[in-house]
Amino acid sequence: MPIEPTHRFLRACHSLPVDQTPVWLMRQAGRYLPEYMRVRQQAGNFLSLCKNPDLATEVTLQPVYRFDMDAAILFSDILVVPEAMGMSLSFGMGEGPVLEPFLRTPSDLRRLRPVQPEEQLGYVLQTVTQIRQALQEKTPLIGFSGSPWTLATYMVEGGSSKTFRYIKGMLFDQPALLQQLLDQIADVVADYLNAQIAHGVQAVQIFDTWGGVLGPREFVTFSLRSIQRIIDRLQRVGPDGQTVPIILFFFFFGSMLEEMIGTGCDVIGLDWTTHLATARHQVAARAALQGNLDPAVLYATPDIVRHQVRQLLQDYGPYPGHVFNLGHGMAQDMDPGRVVDLVRAVREESRLLLQQNGGMQRIQEKRP
Numbered sequence: 118m119p120i121e122p123t124h125r126f127l128r129a130c131h132s133l134p135v136d137q138t139p140v141w142l143m144r145q146a147g148r149y150l151p152e153y154m155r156v157r158q159q160a161g162n163f164l165s166l167c168k169n170p171d172l173a174t175e176v177t178l179q180p181v182y183r184f185d186m187d188a189a190i191l192f193s194d195i196l197v198v199p200e201a202m203g204m205s206l207s208f209g210m211g212e213g214p215v216l217e218p219f220l221r222t223p224s225d226l227r228r229l230r231p232v233q234p235e236e237q238l239g240y241v242l243q244t245v246t247q248i249r250q251a252l253q254e255k256t257p258l259i260g261f262s263g264s265p266w267t268l269a270t271y272m273v274e275g276g277s278s279k280t281f282r283y284i285k286g287m288l289f290d291q292p293a294l295l296q297q298l299l300d301q302i303a304d305v306v307a308d309y310l311n312a313q314i315a316h317g318v319q320a321v322q323i324f325d326t327w328g329g330v331l332g333p334r335e336f337v338t339f340s341l342r343s344i345q346r347i348i349d350r351l352q353r354v355g356p357d358g359q360t361v362p363i364i365l366f367f368f369f370f371g372s373m374l375e376e377m378i379g380t381g382c383d384v385i386g387l388d389w390t391t392h393l394a395t396a397r398h399q400v401a402a403r404a405a406l407q408g409n410l411d412p413a414v415l416y417a418t419p420d421i422v423r424h425q426v427r428q429l430l431q432d433y434g435p436y437p438g439h440v441f442n443l444g445h446g447m448a449q450d451m452d453p454g455r456v457v458d459l460v461r462a463v464r465e466e467s468r469l470l471l472q473q474n475g476g477m478q479r480i481q482e483k484r485p
């Protein structure tokens with residue numbers, strides 16, 4: 118029998134009642150924080166920071182302590198997985214990531230290596246252990262990976278892309294080759310997430326940042342199915358006996374909620390283009406929802422931030438199963454002061470909403 122969680126964030130992921138809406142922010146650690154910049158400089162560069170468990174632990178904790186977040190997210194990057202599979206990864210100054218040599222042919226794919234997470238990604242697992250020790254049960258830790266499709270875009274394009282020319286070329290010209298690549302990545306990601314869980318992450322988030330560049334049919338065949346392959350293999354009870362919720366984050370793709378629920382995930386993370394009230398009605402208690410404030414709201418005044426937060430909380434309503442977050446990550450030119458305003462507003466306004474409604478209400482479940 119899994120143990121019922123006590124942390125607000127984990128309770129919300131399982132759609133259990135909470136006293137106030139939990140909040141954390143995607144990319145909550147990063148360049149908008151001066152203390153992050155100092156540690157990154159100490160590490161030399163971003164990748165060395167990811168590979169140094171002491172420093173990666175430190176930057177993971179920075180936003181948790183500064184803003185009293187309801188969850189910590191492991192400091193790492195989705196692209197350490199292609200590197201573990203044998204590609205060479207670098208982040209140029211001010212440019213996006215570069216993965217070499219790119220994968221385009223069957224013989225390119227044969228160069229990929231099998232991955233033992235404890236070996237090639239041991240530094241990430243060591244970081245997980247250290248973060249859990251530092252947090253001492255106070256704040257739950259989220260582990261993560263990219264979705265196979267999102268990782269494949271970087272591996273086939275050789276880095277970031279605007280047009281996705283080569284991966285889409287492979288999708289339409291050589292679908293079997295792409296499928297083989299996605300299966301291979303999915304198996305690595307499943308092992309990697311299971312290793313993160315074994316080392317103590319209490320929730321996992323799969324980032325499908327680039328699923329939204331696909332048409333609906335291709336999205337199901339190439340992105341969602343490979344995510345399903347991972348979920349089917351995940352060990353969903355952690356070493357402490359608690360269920361580990363699975364969060365799927367989709368960017369620019371809120372129109373396929375039924376298919377997303379069908380994967381068996383616990384939480385769906387939405388970008389800001391989906392109306393939260395509509396999504397909650399449609400999902401009807403079958404999954405929790407995470408999001409989905411437009412990050413650009415953080416460029417506005419504290420009053421506007423509060424107003425936007427209140428609206429979003431009202432859109433969701435006084436029901437269980439909401440994790441407050443941005444619809445995408447923090448940007449480097451954002452003011453940490455606005456994050457303080459945002460977190461305070463989420464706490465105060467969600468308590469007020471519950472008070473006004475006589476506590477949490479049950480969501481009307483959909484009849485089959």
Ligand code: 1CP
Pocket residue numbers: 142143144145146147148157163190191192193194195196208212213214261276277278324326446
């Ligand atoms: O210069 C720096 O210091 C590096 C900036 C940076 C940071 C802070 C990168 C480079 N990655 C990260 C950390 C990171 N990345 C985290 C952990 C910390 C946290 O959330 O607090 C996570 C979860 C990611 C995930 C990630 N990396 C995604 C999926 C989420 C998303 O943003 O959509 C993606 C697509 C990446 C790739 C990546 N990493 C970094 C860059 C510049 C990019 C390319 C983005 C692109 O193609 O546009």
